[in-house]
Amino acid sequence: MAKIGVFVCWCGSNIAETVDVKRAAETIAKIPGVVYSVDYKYMCSDPGQDMVKNAIKEYNLTGVVVASCSPRMHEKTFRKAASEAGLNPYMLEMANIREHCSWVHDNKEEATQKAIDLIRMMVEKVKRNKPLQNIKIPVTKKALVIGGGVTGIQAALDIAAGGIPVILLEREPSIGGHMSMLDETFPTLDCSQCILTPKMVEVAQNPLVTIMTYSELEKLEGFIGNFKATIKKKARHVNVEECTGCGTCWTKCPTKVTSEFEQGLGIRKAIYIPFPQAIPSRPVIDEANCMKFTQNRCGICAKICPKQCISYDDKEEFIEIEVGSIVVATGYDLMPTSAFGEYGYGKYPDVVTSLQFERMVCASGPTLGDLQRPSDKKKPKTVVFIQCVGSRDPEHHKAYCSKICCMYTAKQTMLYRHKVHDGNAYVFYIDIRSNGKNYEEFLRRAQEENKAQYIRGRVSMVYQDGPDLVVEGADTLTNSQVRIRADLVVLATAMVSPIGVKELAQKLGIGYDQHGFLTEAHPKLRPVESATAGIFLAGCAISPRDIPDSVSEASGAAAKVLGMLSKDELEKEGVVAIVRECSCTGCQNCIRVCPFTAIALKDIRDKAGNLIRQVANVNPGLCTGCGTCTPTCPSRSIDLQGFTDEEIFAEINAMAELH
Amino acid sequence: MKEIIEKAKELLSQGTVDLVIGYEQCGDKQCRPLFVQKPEEADKLVFNEFCVHNLATYLTRPEVKQTKRVAIVAKGCDIRAIVNLIIENQSTREHVYIIGMNCPGVVSGKAPNPTKPHTKCQTCKVRTPQMSDVTLGPTPPESIPMDKTITHPDVEELKKKTREEKWAFWREQLSKCIRCYACRQACPMCYCNRCIVDLNTPQWIDTRSNLRGNLDWNIVRAYHLSGRCIDCGECERVCPANIPLMLLNRTLQEEVKEKFDFESGYDLEACPPLTVFEKDDHENFIR
Amino acid sequence: MAELIINRDKLTQLLHEIAGGETEVFAPVLKEEATYITKISQDTPIHYDFFISVNSVKEAIFPRYEPILKYKIDQEGVKLEDIPPMKPIVLFGGHPCDAASLMVMEKLFGWDYNDHFYQDRRNKTIVITLACNEFDKDCFCTSLGYSPHGEVGSDIVLESISKEAWKAKAVTDRGKEFIEKHNTYFAASDKPDASFKTIGDKDIPVGFDKDAVKPWIKENFESEEWQKLTSKCWSCAACTYVCPTCHCFDITDDASMWSGLRTKNWDACTMPIFTLHASQHNPREAYYQRYRQRIAHKYSYYVDLFKVISCTGCGRCSRVCGAGMNILEILTRISSLAKKGGK
Amino acid sequence: MNYAYYPGCSLESTSPDFNISTEALIEFLSLDIPEVDDWVCCGASSLHPEDKLASLALPALTIESAEKQKRDIMVQCPACYAHLRESQEALTHEGTMQDNLKEAIGREISAKLKIKHFSEILMQEIGLEALQAKVTKPLKDIKIANYYGCVIVRPQELMQYDDPEDPQLMDKLVNITGAESVSWPFKTKCCGAGNSISKTEVTLDMTYQILSMAKKNGADAISVLCPLCHINLDFRQPQIERRYKEKFNLPVFYYTQLLGLAFGLDPKKLALDRLFVSPFPLLKSKGILS
């Protein structure tokens, strides 16, 4: 038989003024099962809490109802007190007679009646409550960072700095990401390679960081603290341990391929390192272009390798790793330019993307920094930069702003003027967004010192007229049509989510928006967390960002990882779903509706090991206690502890007079 | 008829399956389910317009699940139930050998004098069964003319009623329910081994056959079948109280079709519509 | 006693008049093409042109559910409330198999515990039976020693003399009293309609040897035959609830904050939950086990206790079964196995 | 193939040469394409900024007429094409406009028919190979700048004609005549027709750009599929030449005329004599006509 104690709080006059707390306590005392019912001025005060503790001990209470303010205020306080007195904290419930009653009603009689009802409902619930235990989850003290760009590198470094081993996963042959392709960075104009390369070296040399390049996540199982990731290591055909990166192979390789790293403006070999500072500085064979693979001939690299590191028979490998936490920093891609017929990209060689322009001006680029336009190697005298190519264009492309284009375009006009002092740089823009530290000042320098000419308006078409490109557009400030003859046109194309990120998100069980950007658990208050516990997000994987933001987020995510992995066990509330296996049919309804993939099928076998049937099985580590599963179960074989059918039914029934 | 018998014999004697579930004649205008485990027992198998039962309901029983493989004589509409059972993890495509029957339509109404064509057959899309392992019987005619003499009040008629008329109608109908659960037991989609009505902590549904219990029971059954009912009409046929149960089920399936563009039992990859959602699901009542 | 005649109109008038008073009247009513014996009011049309009702007459005396305890809670505590006393009943429209079933069932309710809910009603009930004019393939009262014109359990038996009229025969004193009390509705014997044909005992063939069934069941509880006979059964309670002799019930409490009600509800051994233990173990887990229980109880266990078979051959369970189970067929098979000494 | 021909007002009035050459092709190819019964003006140019409902209701009448004929619609003028398409969209998509249209017309229209430009029909339903086989007089050594104009390709979602930046459909048709389609950037640039009455100088400038770009890219002649483009490029060419003091002498053909020539049809039947910039010197110089 339940022994319930009820504690009605005055909250000074906050409650007592509108609710007759004495009458409430007396009335409630008559409910069968209530053995102690009392009112007190401030239940949350130390003496008030002591009353609860003493009553629990003295009356051997099996459940407690504190009728006072919203549980948001003091549920933790009172549950802790209950726990200290030896009562399971989940056997304490609060009836909200302040926010939901005394503060919103004037009539004392009505408010008192309502308070009594609210308390009675809670009494009936707590009678049915079951003691719950917080869920303790052991933690694998190891992290996985997906994406080896500057964001991933920073996250890995910060996690390692906390003493936690990290695996840094990169699908390309080298870490470095897009930042390694940039020339100089805004607003400081420091050389991108110069600031990134030391970080790349640092991460490579950190004993706690394991870099896995040319590798992708194949599968993820498990849950917070206990993930099991299967990594696919693509066949590199080069023994990374033995190889010294001497370069003999790629020097001798006869097959030339356009370089992805150089954005199609340069050449690499079929066996190659993507760029000189690559880490690891070990080559990889591009199976799609290597003659050994396409025509089964050549084989020069294997013959000349001084250390016999080349193996054409390498197969992709699958490696299982266990990690406690994951940071997703998969970065971005530029929008495919084939979408912009009006700008003639692909048709006119001198229409290039902003990333191509970076390579064209970069000292380590294909022309070693000598700016030449692709068609005739001429130094461009007039360059037109077009912003918002694909961004802020909800009718045709992406509705969002790609955030960094304004600034890098300003930077590129400066880089251009540094190369061509008398050159003309025109920028077509919609609005200028320069909201970062020193950004506006930087932009002004581009306009004022470097004479970049900003034209507010859209470009309608770019066409070839003889050797020149003609850019036609509108200047909406002067309300006139402009026609500019240019040598080079640079498109600031939209940042989009990279290919394969949706599939990755599905493997991870995290959300993504219609553009393929990953969804934060809360856009403001939990910006580096995914909705799946233990998986964190950083950088452009979430939406367009610049380098400082990406790096800060990397550190933010790393702090989250470290916070999580600093404990030996994770503890979470005991409000999780539970399956009654005897009546579960394994129909998968709950599995389908669970927003957190916390439910999976479990095989029930007989002693001989034969499969008898399948039932749902809740992973308490993943379950967040939303309870969406429960009403979906036709046989009510899954219930949410803490909010069970029986408990809620009791609350409803507490109002009822049936017969 | 001969081809079913031959097929059953072949499947059993070759060991492809160890049970064939089909129909046998048990009166002039009456058939009933038949379980055949040995080739020599197969001679009783028949198929005709009196084979109304949806045999898929037997697929979820333990003893049938434990067979190595089971063959089932199934009309196109019955296969819809099998599809749902597979989707809902109650069976597998590999375990069931579907002897699909070309079906010109079956009768409705109670034995021993079921003469009217079944309503469901008039709108049937699967007279030639889908997904069967073997299809038997002559190709059914393209269309069967609508019979205007269907007696049970159809969905449109119900919808035309005022709210008060509807309430009065269902009060009257549901007061007849004796809670024998024949509807549930005959239904291929009601496979729970512990029905919600059999739970008592809490007792959501009164087990008494009073109006409250009857209303709750029938609401819950219809709700659980929404987006899953495959319109076989077995519940209505077996109801000893003659409650027009399909009226409710059909109304809900129409709603599912209209609101979620979904018809159950045609696609093995589909999810039951109440287990998924679209972010722009349309409603006009939430404020 | 002189033979008395009553015709349809008079009978209808009589029943309606009684229904207008304090007595509950049960009579056949047509609902959606099927006939049910239900409680009527003074203006409910009574349906006479039927062969046999879907439900049995037991509902009148052993209702689907009935309150047996009622309470209210208030500030002072729990207060029991009265259950209203039983009203007298006139039960019209059953056939001899129905009437006979009352004799079978009353043994159970007066056995180890005197169930006054049942007994009170039974004692206040006048049973007016319609002797049979038709039968179908599912009828087998003769196999159990009953007759389509039998009088067991009836207070008054009405034998058709034409489509519109019956010869009334009082079987018990209470029947006699009833007729006397309402003698204005009855007329003295007219010339019977010679053309009217009815059926005799011999028309309904004896399908099996009722005495052979019990020994076979006792010896062949584990026989594989059970599975073969009952594999189709899908374990609903339709057969049980239309059966005039099935009598299992369940007691449930329906409690709310301020009130509660305990009721006696029909239950059925054919349903899976019937024997489900709290441990989740179910001794009758398989479908055949449950149907076996139904037959074994009727033809063996009940006989052991009360020396009477708990079945009167009405055939309702066969007619109502959606899966095509046929009790006559099963009993015939058992009886023939028993004759052959088969398992 | 079951089309009815909707010429529209332009082809009836200002551009009979387009109409005549179209009918010549229909006849030559033995196509069963009668005119739409009782067709009405599509309301182009003037109506749609003034009264949206009326501008959709007018084409709806023509659609209804074709529907009664149980034929799909073949159309030549891009403006007519656009308005028919737009009206069809409104008629087939639930919404207030659909309701208003039905109310305005007072009859049910399903509008579930095909509406196609003649060039699309030639391309998709007759096929390049079949057309190629009929060429008897290849137009050798002529370079053609195919000028589509702005209307036929935009908005792409509605018209679904071809790539709005670099369409190829007419190029391919012209190529089978034996002429060479030049690659040039102004295929879908606007000719300024909307301003031709109110701000003629704007139109003249825009058309001048097109003519000079065609010339710059080596074109001997221009091929068009829009009657309004034709007016600007052909009829106004002498005016432009005077204004900008530059000689173009670029004959402007309808693509139907070029096809007809290659099929060996009589130049008169193709209404070549109606062109303002006479094509005969060019055709003679290339030995196509004597």
Place this chain on the structure above:
Amino acid sequence: MEEKWEPTIIAFVCNWCTYAGADLAGTSRFKYAPNVRIIKTPCTGRIDPMFILSALERGADGVIVSGCHPNDCHYNEGNFNARRKYIMFRALLTQLGVDLDRVTFAWCSASEGIKFAGLVTEVTDRIRKMGPYTEFKQLNQDAR
């Protein structure tokens, strides 16, 4: 003295939006009708149609179901799942002739204290005009 009848309204709300919204109504001292009794659940996804049915049978004259606006669900999708359930449940009750004016669905966020207060008052007024929900209460009678 004759007691004036007052309706009983049971509100099923989610913890994160509407319960918090009701808290906000409290801290903002927005007054509303005292007839509502709130039952807290974690998410609208947890709110079973059976709750509504039970509440109406067990004495509620009106029911409110409220949770986070679409896309605002604390658990991302609980309210989307719930919405589908309600769509079907309502369709079912409509065909049964249940008076749907008795059941009010709303989205009410943690910041919409004023909306919550208004909702409760509006529903209470409406139900008060409609009178006690006898249709469902009659179902409990034990008439044979």
